[in-house]
Amino acid sequence: MVQAVGQRPAISERLHMHRLYWQRKEQPYPLAAFRVAKDFFFSRHFQAARHLLVPGKRIEAETLRVEEFLGDYERMFQDTEKIGQDGFWTAEPFTGIPWMEAILGCEIQAAEESFISKPWLKDLAQAEQLRLDRGNPWLQKYLEFTDALVAFSKGRFPVGMPIMRGPSDMVGALMGQAEMVYALEDEPARMKALFLKVTEIFLQVQELQRSRIPPFFGGWALGFYHVWCPGPAIWYQDDLSALLSPELFRSFLVPTSRKICEGYAYTAVHLHPASFFLLDEILANEKLTAVEVNKDVGGPSVEEMLPELGKILARKNLILWGDLTIQDLEVIRKKLPLRGLFFHVIAPSVEEAGELLRFIRNWRT
Numbered sequence: 001m002v003q004a005v006g007q008r009p010a011i012s013e014r015l016h017m018h019r020l021y022w023q024r025k026e027q028p029y030p031l032a033a034f035r036v037a038k039d040f041f042f043s044r045h046f047q048a049a050r051h052l053l054v055p056g057k058r059i060e061a062e063t064l065r066v067e068e069f070l071g072d073y074e075r076m077f078q079d080t081e082k083i084g085q086d087g088f089w090t091a092e093p094f095t096g097i098p099w100m101e102a103i104l105g106c107e108i109q110a111a112e113e114s115f116i117s118k119p120w121l122k123d124l125a126q127a128e129q130l131r132l133d134r135g136n137p138w139l140q141k142y143l144e145f146t147d148a149l150v151a152f153s154k155g156r157f158p159v160g161m162p163i164m165r166g167p168s169d170m171v172g173a174l175m176g177q178a179e180m181v182y183a184l185e186d187e188p189a190r191m192k193a194l195f196l197k198v199t200e201i202f203l204q205v206q207e208l209q210r211s212r213i214p215p216f217f218g219g220w221a222l223g224f225y226h227v228w229c230p231g232p233a234i235w236y237q238d239d240l241s242a243l244l245s246p247e248l249f250r251s252f253l254v255p256t257s258r259k260i261c262e263g264y265a266y267t268a269v270h271l272h273p274a275s276f277f278l279l280d281e282i283l284a285n286e287k288l289t290a291v292e293v294n295k296d297v298g299g300p301s302v303e304e305m306l307p308e309l310g311k312i313l314a315r316k317n318l319i320l321w322g323d324l325t326i327q328d329l330e331v332i333r334k335k336l337p338l339r340g341l342f343f344h345v346i347a348p349s350v351e352e353a354g355e356l357l358r359f360i361r362n363w364r365t
Contacts, residue, residue, distance in 0.1 A: 008084035015217055017086055018228045021342060022266065022289070024317065029363035030332075030341040033087025033226035034353040036079040037346055040297065041113040043096030046072045057110040061102070061137035066148045069094060073149065077157055083353045087344070088158055088216070092223040093145035095162035100202060101173040102138040104130065121175040124183065124190045130197055132204045139205065146212050158216035160223025161209060161235070166269075167256040168240035170198040181243055184252060192252060199256040203263070206234055222268055225292055225319050225344050229266035235292070236260050237270035241278055249278050254285070261287035268292050268319060273299050276308050283315050292344075295322030302328040306335050313340055322346060326359050333363055 009017075020027050043049050048068040052059060073091050080089040093099065101117035102108050109116055121127060132139070149159045165173070171194055172180045183191050210232065213220065219230045227233075238257070241249055261267040268290035269282060282291065291312045295302060302309075302324070309332075312318045317340040320332075324345045332341075343360065347353035 008081075009086060011217065014086050014088070015219075015228065018219075019230060021227075021317065021340060022230065024340040026339050027341065029361050030338065030343055031086050031227075032343040032345060032357060032360050033089070034080055034083050034085050034345050034347055034357070035226075036076070036083075036348070036350055036353060038348045040346065043114045045076075046094065046096065048072055049094065049096055053110050053112060053114075055110060055112050059097070059108040059110055059115060061141040064094065064097070064141055064145075066141075066145055069145075070148070070152055073152065079350055082350045083357060085353075085357060087226045087342075088221055088228045090158050090160045090221040090223050090226045091149040091153060092160055092162035093142050093149070095224060097162075098165065098173070099138065099142050099162065100165045100170050100198075100205070103132070103136055103142070103205060104170060104174060104198065104201065106173055117173050119174055119176045119179075124175075124187055124194065127174075127190070127194045127197065130194075130201065132201045139208070142205070143208060143212065146209050150213060155216075158221035158228065159213050160221040160226075160233075161206060162224055164202065164206070164236070166236040166238040166260070167195045167199045167202070168238045168244070168253060170202065171195060172240045174198075177240060177243065180240070184244070184248055188251070192255075195252055195256050196259070199259050202236070203260065220266075222266070222290075222319075225268070225321065225342075227268075227290075227319060227342055227344075231265035232263075233266035233268075234260060234264045235268040235270060235290075239270075239272060239275070242272065242274040244278075246278060246281055249281055254281065257282075257285055258287060261285060266290070268317075270294070272296055273305060273308070276305075279308055279311060283312065288316060290317035290319055290340075290342075292319035292321055295320065295324060295328070303331045306331070310336060313337055316340070318342065319344060324356070326356065329356070329359055338363065 077089050098117045106117035220233045222233050222235050270292045319342045321344040
């Protein structure tokens with residue numbers, strides 16, 4: 001039995017807290033999940049990936065040996081068990097790989113701290129060849145990770161999706177970011193078709209993964225953010241939406257956002273402060289249930305983001321992600337309502353995570 005830094009609530013209590021969160025009811029204190037990491041370069045946190053992080057090295061699906069990663073997953077799971085958190089640690093296919101870009105045919109290369117993709121779509125006519133091939137080696141590797149993690153869990157933790165990108169990010173990866181923006185003006189009809197096509201492929205991949213994941217205490221988890229949901233869940237991101245005007249966002253990305261959300265009861269979008277100017281458009285999606293906001297390195301402080309965080313909480317659930325400090329939490333405690341509030345905290349050690357958890361559990365004092 002792992003000795004927890006904080007008191008570990010019973011499973012039934014943790015599930016009840018998550019239901020309160022999704023129902024947007026008053027909580028005794030905010031829900032929190034933790035990731036023990038000294039920085040945000042998560043590829044480096046897997047010992048099994050370190051020998052792959054050679055700048056310029058081409059990475060193929062067969063380069064990844066799933067069994068070599070299992071020790072890393074066990075270590076990460078045990079770290080959160082020691083914290084005694086309320087969130088449910090979730091295992092995802094190795095989150096360092098840009099999976100959707102690889103599945104869509106981009107070459108994957110290693111950098112010093114992460115893995116990157118190279119664009120290949122030189123002409124929109126080439127987009128006709130985009131489709132999901134069930135024999136795609138990258139898809140097969142993604143599903144191999146999923147199957148292995150389900151077996152490895154033995155019911156101890158849920159399995160979910162890693163960072164998978166969204167329509168704008170996939171298209172930007174396929175053709176280049178500047179080329180994408182120019183094409184929105186030059187060939188809008190073909191670009192709309194391309195956004196919808198990559199969205200459909202993304203959803204097909206997620207459905208294939210979901211069909212392999214058994215329910216965890218009757219629900220599923222939002223991978224990477226480790227939020228348990230009472231029903232099927234999905235999240236997505238559109239980081240390159242920061243390059244679009246609100247008018248272009250409405251025309252090209254509102255339809256894809258709605259398409260992603262319409263088949264799931266619990267949905268979340270990942271958001272950087274750079275895209276706050278689109279917040280009203282994002283919140284207008286009635287099928288969207290949660291917004292995840294990053295506390296970015298070098299970005300606005302939590303206090304500076306309070307107006308946007310408050311606007312989100314007035315209409316949707318909020319997941320706040322990053323290296324949150326006690327000072328950050330104190331600002332939130334004083335200024336934001338205690339409903340629909342979830343923290344995913346990056347902490348450098350189990351002990352520091354425990355200190356933050358104790359502060360959160362004493363929210364009302």
